[in-house]
Amino acid sequence: MNWILLFIAGIFEVMFATCLGKAKETTGTETYLWYFGFFISLLVSMLLLIKVTQSLPIGTSYAVWTGIGAVGTVLIGIILFKEPVDFWRIFFLTTLILSVVGLKTVSH
Template sequence: MNWIILIIAGLCEVGFTYCLGRAKDVSGIEYLAWMAGFLLFTVLSMGLLAKATQSIPLGTAYPVWTGIGAVGTVLIGIIFFKEPATFARIFFISTLILSIVGLKAVSAA
């Protein structure tokens, strides 16, 4: 169950970076709404990470959490913010995904 919580925490990290990306291009009430989303996702992400580390070693949970966030944020950038999808970016994101899977595979939790 804590692995599911950790995955959701990582997805919340992607959520807060998406909100941050949207907030930088707007102003007024729309800016405040995106920043409220950013704060909500940040609190959820950190809280769920803390919950997951109750049974998953911190040395495993934190890299998995940041890895999910990094991979998700790069994909969000490519899909929604028109960032380049170069061979090098895709290659290194793929190696990051393999590393996350490897950490899960060798974890005792």
């Protein structure tokens, strides 16, 4: 169950990074709505991370949480914000995914 919560916390990390990116692209009231989404996503992500670290090692939890956030944010950047895609970006993204899976595999 803790690994599922950690994954959800990572998804909320992606959401708060996405909200920051969208807030940068907007003006007026819409900007404040994106910042509100940022704060809610940040709060949920942190609360879930706190809960998970009560049962899983902090080093593993944090590494997996940031890994999920990094991979998800790069993918959102490519899809939503039209960031460039090249071989090295995909290569290192793949190694990051393999590292997260490896940490899950070797953690008890």
